[in-house]
Amino acid sequence: MWRYTLKRLLQGLVTVWFIATATFFAMHNVPGDPLSGERASTPEIRANLEARYGLDQPLSTQYVIYLENFIKGDFGISYTQRNRQVNDIIREHFPVSATLGILAVMFAALGGVLFGALTALYRNRLPDTIIMFMVILGISVPSFVFAALGQLMLVNINDWLGFSIMPVAGWGTVSHMIMPALVLGMGTMAYLTRLMRSSMLEIINSDYVRTAKAKGLPPERIFAKHQLRNAIMPVITVLGPAIAAITTGGFVVELVFAIPGLGRYFVQAVQQLDYTVIMGTTVFYGAFLVFMVILVDLLYGWIDPRVRLQ
């Protein structure tokens, strides 16, 4: 077990190095100039700026410096916010994205399990039809349309009520988070509902459920202990990757709801060619993903002994 863990962590480190290298060389092949401003600068000011960001060094030296700093956990200073450390940016904005992402996954998991179980119980009847229609919407409508409509809906609800039940955008309190998290979790919720439904249906028809019924166990007990618990397993398996994907995929929601998350920061950095922020964010997210996957794998081995480690 320890050997395996160690091996996985080592592999993870190599992967992060690969991501860092790929990002570095990708960034340095970007056409354009992160130092250009609307007011053209003289060659002297430019030279000063280049020296400040180490752009005057040959590429190989820059790469070595980059890796050295990277090992020290220092991603440098931002190009657009010239007195802010990339580390500070990540530290301030990632928790926002993570909070939103976790909340969204919780919504998705809760909704997915509940709705999935409900549709399985009421198969081919009204609740099933309604929920499956919502699922179809959740799967096929692009997230930015959802986000825009969700916000519009809030405005109209607030307007109709005459007071604000929930803020339409911004960040700061829990009430700010609910709508964005719902929108963000929508696609995953639809997916989990489908998954839950088919795994429930499989179990409803299984031998052990029939046996339990034949034994005369109370229905609540059969439902809770045999059906629900076993049907949830496949849902749990996809939850880990879902958390990672949602946490890094909140761009749209963060943009529409004016949330100061790292995703929005990344999009802005790309639009302003902020090299250091782009590199820092990408490497950070890459590392986050890699170690999340490792963590989830290890946890599975611990939770479910059937999932054999290699």
Add this chain to the structure above:
Amino acid sequence: MRSPINSNEGFNRSASRQLALYAIGAVLAFILLMLGLNFAASLTSTSTGGVAGAVDVENNEITAYLRQDPPELSTMGAADSVSGIVLGHVMEGLLRYDEYGQIVAGLAERWEIEGDTATFWIRDNARWSNGEPITAHDFEFAWKNTLAPATASQYAFILYSIKNAAAANNGDVPVDEVGVRALDDKTLEVTLEQPIAYFQKMVAFYTFSPVNEAFFESTNGRFGAEAESLLYSGPFMMTSWVHGASLRIEKNPYYWDQSRVKLDAINFAYVTDDTNTLLNLFKDGRIVQVDLTAEMLEGAMQQRWVLNRFMDGSVFFIDFNHREGRVTANKNLRKALVLAQDNNELVNSVIKLPGYLPAKSIFPVWMQGAERTLHEEYPPPEAPLNIALAKEYLEKAKQELGLAQIPPIVLLADTSPVATISSQYYQETFKKNLGLDIVIDQQIFRQRLAKMETGEFDIVLAGWGPDYNDPLTFGDYYASWNLNNRGHYRNERLDELVRIGQNSLDTEERMAAFGEIQQILFDESVLIGNYERGYVYATDPRVKGIIRRVIGAETDYTNAYIDVEAQ
């Protein structure tokens, strides 16, 4: 196939009851968790975001938004309009613009500009937000430090009229030789390269603000990075800055002119440039003011909002690449392009926002001349749409260039919404009217600038905004030495005229020079005016006194107050 269980209604009912029980439990647990989170957030967060309304009568506060997180709040490095808005509230220099756009005394109680020497006497009650007096040394330090090559300030050029400033910025002379000196704590003497007519207008720009040296040193290179790492000289001071989320400014108790400030605090609680989001925030009563797009006007009229229009002073135009080997270096081709378009159509039918005006020359319509506006004194020559004539010029151009067909013309544009629309509009217009193929090269803003610098374009959708309230801020754009003249237009006569504009102290002569510059640019078809940018905005009727201005903070809440009576 129907499973046997489906027929088992009793089982289903019990199961759903169980499910409902779980659901209620889960929802309750969830709510509990949310409450916990909320509590945790209230403990750690310094955010002012909250769910406050746009107007807080009780605390005498208003809530507004910023288009982006201010990139740089050190006055020595700031170079963008959002930072400009914040700095306009929290910083004041020697002079400032009043609500009518006139220069008035700021921290300097009086000043004197005689020949190449300017002297400013700083108020006795001018203080930093920590209570310490603002001295002439603070100005000397700020200006010299801006010019220091190591600072690499993008706006250092605005100080170049001071003696040795350009040389110091280029590293040719030590910064100490720059012509700014604190005679004593309250007197600042500035030596200029030569007498100039508009120096006082420039001094109101935020780059001329003071910086306290001791405080600057104490921030260890993080000057201006956080709310605490700045000292404020203006009517407000920043008390909290959650990057990307919110920014709060409160009344500065040490500001010398307390009577000017009526609000106790302003929350910039939202940071976004998504127009739909901002509209929704305004509709929901969260922000006091919002800019509208053309598509929102109908809804705004329906809501019976109070609308105003405002022009931010920038001029947008098509700039040509005059480098050798480019077809656009040919004057007849440029003439053909000028005559084959009608910017009235662009503004009235495509952009369709009443704040916008068709641009008639590089000088905007609001620019003051000697007595009246420059446009009234020197009306810009116009060339109305004339497709037949345009085609003649095109033929001439083809002959001169020795081409049977003009190769596709590269139109460089950035990704802003208006640039996206305009570029497609011009592509189709030139195709329709002249049969010319235009290929659009859309790049993000910085990349557009980089490509302009290296000359990888034929025509480009460019724009220029004023730094100070004098025609020179536009007039020197096409000077051969101006680095912003990225199309490399060269004209000796124009250079001479720009020098007159820079050096002459005679207003009439200067304005005549600008008039002639305008004529040369027209005769040589150096640019195609597109539009002067404008805004239509809706304001909360309870808030009065918000100023939108061309120079300085684009949106200025300094004089704003809450009108309790208004509904």
Add this chain to the structure above:
Amino acid sequence: MSEPLVKLTPDDFKPLGLGEQRRGINRPSRSYWQDAWGRLKNNRRAIFSLWIIIGLLAFALLGPLLWNVDPARQDIDQISQAPGADRSATVVAPYEYWGGQVTEAAPAQQGIFNLGDAPNSQVVRLVWDAIPGAYGYRIYRNIFPLEDDRVFGLPLIDVMSPSAGFYEDRLNLRPNTYYYTLVALDEFGALAEQYETLAVEVERVITVDEVRARNLVPPEQELAIGDTVNLALHPLGTDYLGRDMLARLMSGARVSLFIGIVAPFLFVLLGVIYGSTAGFLGGKVDQFMMRFADFVVALPFLLFMILFQVVFGLGPGQSGIIPMMVALLVLSWPATARLVRGQILQIRQEAYISASRLLGARNTYLVLRHMIPNTMGVILVTLTFAVPSAIFTEAFLSFIGMGVAPPTASWGSMSNEGLATMLTHPHELIFPAIFISLTVLAFNLLGDGLRDALDARMRSLE
């Protein structure tokens, strides 16, 4: 030792020839594919989706033959026109500069604020007499009648001159009733008390030149001022530049479906080649190849999609389709590769492979005849499910402004542009969004059907 029952000769150990019929089968054989097709045919939803997909492809490829309109053509007179709007217009003389003289066509003058000419959608000409005490005037326009609350509507212009004046309104005039208000300004440019309102009925007009240029009437037909013509027909309305929505949706369909179908096809192909090579060769090579695939899998997908879009950069006139495809290709192949490798490894252990080997089958034969066909089901399902995510990725990139470059249309870019006009002209968002949803849904349902049909073990119970 007794005599063996069968006497073996060296001949018996020679491989049997292929193609030799050894044993007759009486009933017609049903191949795997026939079987699968039979099952798919019984799945109503999947077949329906298949028809939708065929319909979408026809819309993209054959549509332009039926609706031959240039998607780039801008009809400036009909910007953001909703489907089914009235199209009739009166022919008028072209716009000419106007010096503020009241013409004969103008309605009778009353009060201070008046029309200077007959109003139409080309221009509304307003004149006014001086209001005593005014330093200047501001003109407002509204589409709703005024109430007493001094909310005048849309400010058009400030005229800082106290004398009588005139103004030409050419701003986005539509056939409608407008309420113009002239408000006096005080010396600071603030609103004074006096104002006067004027209701103006605007009719849609078009000039002779425009009619001719757009071929709205047959070239031989005479045209006189005052005639009525019909503007060009746009069945699904127009967008923010007056371009035909239907034509743009068709050209957008070509872009979106091209990216959505060709990119997955390519990366699945690459994944199959890579995965089967690794799986078949096994050992060190397999280890190495899969380690590399792991690296690529670890790259955060959306971040790198965006990053690649920037790195490739678009030159003048490039649509951005190819870079997006390349980025998708580079980032998406490992998933298929892993899947195929797993399948191949599994199949390698199967008895029929050993049997085949014993019968003298060569490697290429094994891969082509047994391994690939047996993984085909999985590959096909992967491919079908890859289409929706590719289409979503395209839409997402368009949303953050990293998608195809204008004037190229894609459903994603059209929806993104439609978001801006969502409230006033919802058709600009609804149509492209419906196409995206329909495509995504159809491919999802088809994928479900295929999975059920192709792989009995994976069959879901839906």
